[in-house]
Amino acid sequence: MENLPLSKPMVGGDGDHSYAKNSTYQGGAVDAAKSLISEAIIEKLDLKTLELDTSKTFRIVDLGCSSGPNTFFAVQNIIEAVEQKFLLSEQQNPSALEFQVFFNDHYDNDFNTLFKSLPQSRHYFAVGVPGSFHGRLFPNSSIHFVHSSYTLHWLSKVPREIVDGNSPSLNEGSVKCNRFVKEVIEAYSTQLKNDMESFLNARAQEVVHGGLMSLVIFAIPDGMPFADTRPGVVFGILHSCLTHLAKMGIISEEKVTSFNVPMHNLTPKQLEALIQTNGNFIIERMEKLGNPKKHVLLSSKGFASMMRAILGGFIREHFGNEFVDQIFDHFTTKIEENYSIFREKGLNMVDLFILLKRVVS
């Protein structure tokens, strides 16, 4: 079904550089989204529409779950809210209800670590699903609740125009990495919009009518140029750091030029328009999250560690394992040097919560 396993960036295992140990910020969003998701389930989940009567299995998906532990907290929160909703509903007997949870991520996600760290006291059947969420992952009308947190900024691939570099403005030296050029931003935005469309179409087939989808998306503020956003600044810093190492002869200039990260961000308005145009889901709720870890995270070392857990896989694959330490040491220094800009931009970012309901046809 899924033909192109894309390189998965999160660092697995539970070592110092692992995603599991460097995802406090994302965990902050799980906390912030927790009460919103509970409320959404109580208010918006229509048990009759879901037709749970025959099977009594409620199926939950976490798309882009990585190797834990944030995913387990998110899932537990959803289950507790659904159980509460069942208790509140007079026609429903929650004791007969069973939960099956599908943990999804790319083929090269560390599922072994994920499985070994599953909570022992859980009250659900746990399942791992490898593959890209830009395509189909589940049978028709089989899922009741989809959750996905900080994943939709990942593209299915680096835009073709960037890889080919045929446009004059796209092939001047190492410009591709830093995203200060209009055409580069446009190529990434178009790719992300196409990917979002594929994502929504695939979920439309998989989610039962009346089923819910909660998305936490790292968005950039409406109207702000990409270069001024935190991802823009980070790509700029990474770029200048790579260029510096190339000048010192440590890595090749060609490698720097051809380095691209399939990641981008849209604004809340762009996302809203996309979902409405797609038409398969109704926006039940859309608001900015107050992520309590937003401030905690803003030490330069902590941020560099988080970026290493996220980008380490790409850096290793492209430059080779022997350069990873050096690149991130330099990156940490650069972040320290640019601390004030970086701090200011970080606070501008939008942690966006969106609750969608599958249109009942």
Added chain:
Amino acid sequence: MENLPLSKPMVGGDGDHSYAKNSTYQGGAVDAAKSLISEAIIEKLDLKTLELDTSKTFRIVDLGCSSGPNTFFAVQNIIEAVEQKFLLSEQQNPSALEFQVFFNDHYDNDFNTLFKSLPQSRHYFAVGVPGSFHGRLFPNSSIHFVHSSYTLHWLSKVPREIVDGNSPSLNEGSVKCNRFVKEVIEAYSTQLKNDMESFLNARAQEVVHGGLMSLVIFAIPDGMPFADTRPGVVFGILHSCLTHLAKMGIISEEKVTSFNVPMHNLTPKQLEALIQTNGNFIIERMEKLGNPKKHVLLSSKGFASMMRAILGGFIREHFGNEFVDQIFDHFTTKIEENYSIFREKGLNMVDLFILLKRVVS
């Protein structure tokens, strides 16, 4: 749901000692069982009873799938037979049918390797399920076809009497490993029967009424003393090999005494009686497989390699990684020395095919 992750013995990855590269014998059984399973699906699968009308998702499970590739061939064979059955049925439209395949094995199975080696051209949704098949793994009435090949000789644990060694006949030196003592055999047999009962009860809840289960079981011939069977001989050889290394001062005698492998075998008659007593499944078919790899496998080196892929994990865990090579080098030599006995016993073993149907209440 699942509280006790049991150490999983199959060696992961795709190295020289991996299960993936040392499971030719088990692959032979997949081939031999192939036509039997196809026939069973055509003859015994009742599409009306399965009530597939609403969801159109046919769910298949391989219990104890290890890290490939045998599991993929087994699953593909089942899917092709189900599609054929749908084609033969006038009321059913096979084009609307979707398959979801659940690959199950223990928590410490190498799911990362399994996922990366999934066939790219497959026409099913693939899912990994960690946990022991002696307990519940799936929601109520959610599975249409269960397959399990060469797995039911694994126990959920070493029998308590063996670990405690309180009975006089069970605590004499290193007797536990070799299974020439009646009480030892009985303890293992009782444990295996209890485990089979748990297995059948869990599946009875998970499999839809009318659903099928195909089992390939490595059984010992009816009426033959366990010590005369191939597993009996193998445990005897392994035991004498460990004792030898203990005498040479390479491993400790205490370690040899406390080494147990949670594996045992029943006879076809014992299995038949168990299934009938349990009562949740009807035996639709039960016969000996002609495994074409039975003869191919009987080189001493090839056999020692297969046993290393199977027992390597236990040996490493108990004795330490540094002794694995030495133990298996010695084991290979011993197998060579006892080649004629071993060869004769090997041909006595029964590769048993059993087809069960979930009783329609």
